[in-house]
Structure formats: structure tokens, C-alpha cells
Amino acid sequence: MRHAERPGRSPDFIIVGAPRSGSTFLMRNLMCRPDVYMPPPEGEHSTGDIHFFDVGREEGRRRFQRGLSWYRSLFAEAAPHQACGEKTADYLADEEACRRIHASCEGVKIVALLREPLQRARSHFLHERHNLRGYPSLEALFEHGSDIGDARVLSSSFYADSVHRYLERFGAERVLVVVFEDLVGAPERELARVSAFLNLSPGFDYPLRDAVINRAVHGRWIGWTRRMARTLAARSPAVHARLASSAPGRLLKSRIARRRATGSYAARTAADVAPACPAEKEFVAAFRRRYRPDVVRLSALLRRDMQRLWWERGTLEAERDTP
Numbered sequence: 073m074r075h076a077e078r079p080g081r082s083p084d085f086i087i088v089g090a091p092r093s094g095s096t097f098l099m100r101n102l103m104c105r106p107d108v109y110m111p112p113p114e115g116e117h118s119t120g121d122i123h124f125f126d127v128g129r130e131e132g133r134r135r136f137q138r139g140l141s142w143y144r145s146l147f148a149e150a151a152p153h154q155a156c157g158e159k160t161a162d163y164l165a166d167e168e169a170c171r172r173i174h175a176s177c178e179g180v181k182i183v184a185l186l187r188e189p190l191q192r193a194r195s196h197f198l199h200e201r202h203n204l205r206g207y208p209s210l211e212a213l214f215e216h217g218s219d220i221g222d223a224r225v226l227s228s229s230f231y232a233d234s235v236h237r238y239l240e241r242f243g244a245e246r247v248l249v250v251v252f253e254d255l256v257g258a259p260e261r262e263l264a265r266v267s268a269f270l271n272l273s274p275g276f277d278y279p280l281r282d283a284v285i286n287r288a289v290h291g292r293w294i295g296w297t298r299r300m301a302r303t304l305a306a307r308s309p310a311v312h313a314r315l316a317s318s319a320p321g322r323l324l325k326s327r328i329a330r331r332r333a334t335g336s337y338a339a340r341t342a343a344d345v346a347p348a349c350p351a352e353k354e355f356v357a358a359f360r361r362r363y364r365p366d367v368v369r370l371s372a373l374l375r376r377d378m379q380r381l382w383w384e385r386g387t388l389e390a391e392r393d394t395p
Contacts, residue, residue: 080144087159109150
């Protein structure tokens with residue numbers, strides 16, 4: 073049956089914010105649970121975003137026209153005992169998406185994932201660069217000063233209004249704010265916190281809690297293994313499926329996942345917090361100056377010093393004195 077022909081249900085939770093790696097990491101871990109159902113991503117490199125309520129994007133407008141019956145049919149395969157949900161990063165910054173979710177999904181819970189504004193913008197730029205051909209780098213787009221088209225690369229890093237909007241519509245008891253840096257620094261603790269918020273059974277051992285999702289891997293043997301797997305899947309899907317589900321296949325996937333360790337996130341973040349190149353330092357300082365008022369408002373909203381969390385290394389004090 074096609075999706076539109078199947079009866080469905082409304083989601084119990086929706087993950088919003090922090091494009092690509094962060095929200096996909098959370099989605100992939102939750103999908104490992106037998107008591108959770110999320111629509112499987114389409115295609116090897118899909119981030120799994122549904123893009124239904126974010127009518128500020130062309131993709132969202134096109135899918136919203138299919139109607140709520142189509143959207144609810146995405147969860148038709150969920151068992152009665154399963155909590156079902158979806159994730160679309162762009163819902164966080166889309167004011168109309170917040171309103172439509174509230175009007176259409178009774179009782180839904182929101183998991184809002186926030187990442188350091190510059191790193192979030194870098195990730196989003198890389199994801200949208202095919203739509204931003206006139207801007208070869210994030211620095212060029214930042215100098216332009218505003219978003220291009222419906223790719224909200226810059227405005228999506230302003231969090232305070234977006235978080236306040238969801239808290240106001242849904243109430244604090246139905247909104248959980250998760251910070252990306254907490255998630256990769258203490259994945260077991262944060263995944264347990266998400267599980268408790270979603271009323272899932274405690275004690276689940278998340279097999280991908282130490283994996284980096286949606287990030288390129290390095291190493292010749294990993295690249296060779298993945299190329300061989302894709303070739304086998306194309307030529308003999310049945311053999312590929314048997315090998316992938318076998319004990320050696322599962323062990324190999326686990327080893328590759330652990331090679332994509334979350335430590336690389338921390339190393340990348342540390343390098344960007346204290347860049348060595350003078351031009352990069354100037355860009356980071358300018359970016360922070362533009363976003364600092366929003367981070368201050370977010371800190372008050374969350375009752376947590378987000379400047380210290382995100383920018384404590386390096387030049388925070390020096391930047392404050394920079395005109």
C-alpha cells in the first residue's frame with residue numbers, strides 16, 4: 073500500500089533543531105529501541121527529516137499539500153505499544169511550523185536540540201551548499217548578512233525566539249531542550265534524559281551512543297569495505313542482506329560506528345573555538361558578536377550560561393572589548 077492509503081496516527085514526539093549530525097544521531101539511537109518507531113530514512117545519505125510542517129521551505133510546502141492523512145500514514149507501521157515520532161531540524165526556526173504542529177498533533181512532545189551557533193551554521197551550510205552556489209563559504213554568506221532563498225543557514229542559529237515560541241505554545245512539560253555538546257560529551261546520560269521525557273522504559277543500552285552519525289569516515293579499510301558493500305547490494309541484494317544481518321556483519325558495522333567516535337566532534341569544536349588562522353579568528357569573533365545578544369537571551373530562558381558553555385575557551389573576554 074502507498075502511504076496515503078494506510079490508516080495512521082499522530083506522532084508522540086518530534087525532534088527539532090540542530091541539522092544533520094546531532095538530530096540524526098538522536099534519531100538513529102532512538103530507532104534502536106523496540107518501543108520506538110520512526111519512519112526510516114530514504115536513501116543511504118538521507119538525514120531522515122520529514123519536512124511536512126516547515127512550509128517556509130519548498131519541500132515542506134509540497135509535502136504539506138498532501139494533507140494530514142498522508143503525514144499520519146507515515147506512522148502506520150508503529151505497533152500500539154511503540155512511541156512514534158519524527159525529526160525535522162527546520163521546524164525549530166519556522167514559526168508557522170510551530171503553530172501547525174500544535175494545531176495538528178494533540179499531546180505531542182518536542183525535543184529541541186541546540187548546537188553552538190557557529191557550528192550549527194557550518195553544518196547547515198554544508199548541507200545546503202548546493203542551493204548556495206554564489207557563496208563558496210559560510211564566511212561569504214555571513215558577509216552577505218542574510219539568508220538566501222528558503223535555506224535559513226544564518227537565522228536558524230538565533231535560538232531564543234524559537235525556543236520561547238515552543239515553550240509558550242506547548243508548555244515546559246512538553247518541551248525538552250537538549251544541548252548538542254552535552255549529548256556528545258555524555259551521550260548515555262542525555263539519552264537517558266530523553267528516554268525519561270518520552271516515558272520510555274529506563275536502562276536501555278543504546279548501541280550507537282558512541283557513534284558519529286552522518287559524518288565522513290577516514291581510513292582505507294573503511295572506505296574499501298563500504299564500497300564493496302554497496303557493490304554487493306547492487307548486484308546481489310539477497311546475499312548482501314544475509315551478510316549484513318550475520319554476526320560478522322553486525323560486528324563490522326559496530327566497529328565502523330565506533331571508529332566514527334564522538335571524540336572527533338570535541339576535537340573539531342575545540343579547533344573552531346580557538347582557531348589558529350588570523351582571518352578565521354576575525355570571522356569567529358564577528359560571528360559571536362552578532363549572535364551574542366541572542367545567546368544572552370537564551371541563557372536567561374534556559375537558566376544556564378550558554379556563553380560559558382559554548383565560548384568559554386579562547387577569547388570570550390577579549391571579544392567583549394572588541395568594538
